[in-house]
Amino acid sequence: DAKTTQPTSMDCAEGRAANLPCNHSTISGNEYVYWYRQIHSQGPQYIIHGLKNNETNEMASLIITEDRKSSTLILPHATLRDTAVYYCTGVRYGQNFVFGPGTRLSVLP
Amino acid sequence: DAGVIQSPRHEVTEMGQEVTLRCKPISGHNSLFWYRQTMMRGLELLIYFNNNVPIDDSGMPEDRFSAKMPNASFSTLKIQPSEPRDSAVYFCASRSGSGETQYFGPGTRLLVL
Numbered sequence: 001d002a003k004t005t006q007p008t009s010m011d012c013a014e015g016r017a018a019n020l021p022c023n024h025s026t027i028s029g030n031e032y033v034y035w036y037r038q039i040h041s042q043g044p045q046y047i048i049h050g051l052k053n054n055e056t057n058e059m060a061s062l063i064i065t066e067d068r069k070s071s072t073l074i075l076p077h078a079t080l081r082d083t084a085v086y087y088c089t090g091v092r093y094g095q096n097f098v099f100g101p102g103t104r105l106s107v108l109p
Numbered sequence: 110d111a112g113v114i115q116s117p118r119h120e121v122t123e124m125g126q127e128v129t130l131r132c133k134p135i136s137g138h139n140s141l142f143w144y145r146q147t148m149m150r151g152l153e154l155l156i157y158f159n160n161n162v163p164i165d166d167s168g169m170p171e172d173r174f175s176a177k178m179p180n181a182s183f184s185t186l187k188i189q190p191s192e193p194r195d196s197a198v199y200f201c202a203s204r205s206g207s208g209e210t211q212y213f214g215p216g217t218r219l220l221v222l
Contacts, residue, residue, distance in 0.1 A: 032209060043113075043200050043213035044152070087152075091209050096142070096165070099152040 004088045009104040012082075018075040020103050022088030025069040031090040033064060034097065035073050039084040044099075047073065047086075078107045111135075113214035115201050121220045127189040130217045133182055134203030142202040142211060143176055143186050152200070158184065191221045 005023040012018040024033060034049040048055055048062045050071070055062045061074040075082055087102040114133040122128055134141050142157040156166040158178045166176070173192070178184040188195055198218050202211040 034209070043202075043216050046210050046212060049210065093209065095209075096154055096157060097209075097211065098154075101151055 004090060004100055006086070006088055006100065006103045008101070009106070011106050011108055012075075012078045014080060014107050014109050015077055018073075018078040018082065018105060018107070020073040020075075020086050020088075020105065021070065022073070023070045024088070024090050027068055027090045028092065029068075031092045033062065033068075033071050034089050034091055035060070035062065036087045036089070036099075037082075037084040038087070038102070039081075044087065078105075080107050080109065083107045113201055113203050113212055115199075115214040115217050117217060118215065119218045119220075121222065122191055123222050124192055125190045126221075127187065128191045128195075128219060128221075130186040130199050130201075130219070132184045132186070132201030132214060134184070134201070135205075135212055136182070137205060138203035138212075139181070139206045140204040140211075141178060141184050142204070143184070144200040144202065144213075146198045146200060146216075147196075155186070188219075191219075193221045195219065196221050 003026055032049050032051050035047040036044040038044045048057055048060050050062045050064050064071045083106055085102040085104050087099050089097050116131045140159050143155040144152055146152045155168040156176045161178045176186045198216045200213050200216045202213040204211045
């Protein structure tokens with residue numbers, strides 16, 4: 001599995017876009033990039049995943065660079081309820097997730 | 110769908126006692142995962158099952174930990190005897206056969222005194 005690197009913490013103003021980066025320079029061609037988040041005292045929550053193309057769903061957008069060495073999770077209009085730890089991980093089919101320490105996002109009023 | 114269901118949500122016990130954590134995966138999912146989360150070690154995979162069969166238990170800390178999945182809708186994680194260092198939040202997750210996305214339960218917060 002690809003080793004991922006994320007900033008330890010980030011702040012974002014409420015209503016602004018939150019852009020969370022992730023480096024995965026060792027990712028292989030068949031590894032998906034997955035994003036989860038964990039709000040305090042809750043279980044990790046699936047956000048989005050992608051392989052090569054950018055992806056968007058009702059929660060977020062995922063931008064993957066052309067060389068796939070990094071990606072950015074975008075929360076377009078962050079709210080206080082988006083305060084959480086965000087995990088980026090790479091996984092191949094049939095393998096399991098390895099979660100790092102993630103990025104602690106604080107959305108400020 | 111009710112999502113992954115775990116019970117109990119909180120457990121406080123004394124060292125040496127047996128602890129049993131329970132998980133009901135999402136209906137139709139054929140893989141089930143047990144994780145442990147602590148401040149020191151983060152989120153760690155303990156064991157996972159595929160079609161009720163344990164596939165990889167390399168993350169199970171020691172023989173005091175055991176997990177079973179008697180059918181597709183129920184799994185247990187047992188600690189006997191429990192120790193204070195077992196205090197953690199234990200999560201169960203399930204996955205369908207058509208992708209890698211795992212869906213997590215709310216967790217069981219275990220405190221061993």
